[in-house]
Amino acid sequence: MFWLATLLLFQTPPPVLDLPARNPHTTSADLADGKQLYQGRCAGCHGPEGSGGKGANLAVPVLPRAADDRSLYRIIRYGLPDTEMPGSLMDAREIWQTAAFVRSLGSVSAAPVAGDTRNGERVLRGKAGCLQCHALGNEGGRAGPSLTGIGARRGAAHLRAKIADPASEVHESFRMVQVTTRDGRTVRGTRLNEDSWSIQLRDAAGAFHSLWKEEIAKLVSERRTTMPPYRDRLNEQELTDLVAYLSAERGAQ
Ligand code: HEC
Ligand code: HEC
Structure with a gap:
């Protein structure tokens, strides 16, 4: 039983208040581990050099939402709500190592995108x-x-x-959806918002529709866009x- 309790303890994230203000894992060995973690878990969205892709450009001197180490830690741990930036289940040390590598991406200033x-x-x-x-x-x-x-x-x-x-690449939360209500109406449009109880759409003519989930018989989400x-x-x-x-x-x- 004791080992189980310790296991659980180790998996519980440290309370946010106990987070050190500065990253405690920034040796070159930490950076090397951080790089590996980053390549496996982050590069798919943020690019191998951090210059962005589906995810934000991380190769900037100051991250707009992670100016200090604690906020960077929290973003990696918990993700950004209502965006495609996911949280992660890495342990504290791994998160700090990844954070250290993310900071190192920013010290090489990214070339501005060419063009007028x-x-x-x-x-x-x-x-x-x-x-x-x-x-x-x-x-x-x-x-x-x-x-x-x-x-x-x-x-x-x-x-x-x-x-x-x-x-x-259709934006997750702006998918086209087709809704059929229990009384046989069909509404098709771009999803603007959805929660457990209701969904809001805007149809092709620009009209706004808000429907209760209760009145919906069928909801089909399409990987299509009006763009x-x-x-x-x-x-x-x-x-x-x-x-x-x-x-x-x-x-x-
Ligand atoms: C599924 C794609 C995806 C993955 C995987 C992902 N991210 Fe993100 N990340 C995003 C997106 C999208 C945003 C921008 C969110 C927004 O503002 O809409 C973002 C934002 C961020 C930001 C905030 C940048 C700022 O504005 O200050 C940081 C830091 C970040 N990601 C780090 C990471 C790290 C480190 C990992 C790996 C542990 C990771 N991300 C994995 C998609 C992803
Ligand atoms: C007829 C309407 C329409 C026009 C015109 C249009 N878009 Fe879009 N766009 C959309 C819709 C709807 C979405 C959300 C669904 C999706 O991802 O395709 C979208 C999504 C996007 C996204 C993804 C946003 C994100 O946060 O990832 C970008 C970027 C974008 N549009 C840029 C443009 C640019 C640049 C132009 C002009 C060259 C343009 N759009 C013209 C309707 C339009």
């Missing part, structure tokens, strides 16, 4: 019409997720692939400039 950001902004507002569906600051539409701060959340390669071919592909609508230069502009979009800070 001014032209990128022109493409976004003009020809591509991105703000019809996306908010940026106080302007724009709401059919899709806000692009404010998108450069801090997604890496350049991911943005490029997404714009060229939106179906390649049009831009592969043939923008040329290589326009796409490059647009990605450079979005990568530099870090929100109001």
Whole structure:
């Protein structure tokens, strides 16, 4: 019985208040272990060099939400709520080692994404019409997720692939869903929000629908998006400039 209790103790995360303010595991051996942990658990989303992908660019001098060691620890341990950043079950030492490696990514300053950001902004507002569906600051539409701060959340390669071919990677929480109610109505639209009791959608005409789960007979979530592909609508230069502009979009800070 005793061994079981110790096992449980070891698996319980340390209470947050007991977290040291500075990372206690930063030797070169820790960094090497951290690198290995990072490659196995984080690189798939954040890129092997931390320059981002599906996940945020971590190769920056100051992480916007993890400026100090404790906040970095907490993000790795618990993830970021309502985003695709997952928590992890690594033990405290492994988390610190991973954190140490993440910090080391930031000390090599990431090259800015090549491209003419001014032209990128022109493409976004003009020809591509991105703000019809996306908010940026106080302007724009709401059919899709806000692009404010998108450069801090997604890496350049991911943005490029997404714009060229939106179906390649559909945002988890903005899936198209088709709902059939018990009384036989069908509503199709982009999921805006969902909880245990209700779901909110916006249909193609822009109308807002809120349905109680109780009244729903069937709910099909599709890996489809209403975002049009831009592969043939923008040329290589326009796409490059647009990605450079979005990568530099870090929100109001
Ligand atoms: C499934 C993909 C995925 C995995 C795996 C993942 N992340 Fe993330 N991570 C994200 C996304 C997406 C964000 C941005 C969330 C947002 O703001 O929408 C993020 C954000 C972060 C941030 C916050 C950066 C800031 O803005 O300050 C840190 C730090 C981070 N991740 C570290 C890690 C580490 C370390 C690992 C491995 C232990 C990891 N992530 C694994 C997807 C992932
Ligand atoms: C007709 C509406 C529409 C237009 C026009 C549109 N989008 Fe989207 N976009 C969406 C919707 C809906 C989503 C959420 C579902 C998905 O991931 O495809 C989305 C998702 C995205 C995402 C993923 C957001 C994230 O947090 O990962 C990015 C990036 C994006 N759009 C950029 C653009 C850019 C840049 C343009 C202009 C070149 C554009 N979109 C034009 C509707 C649109």
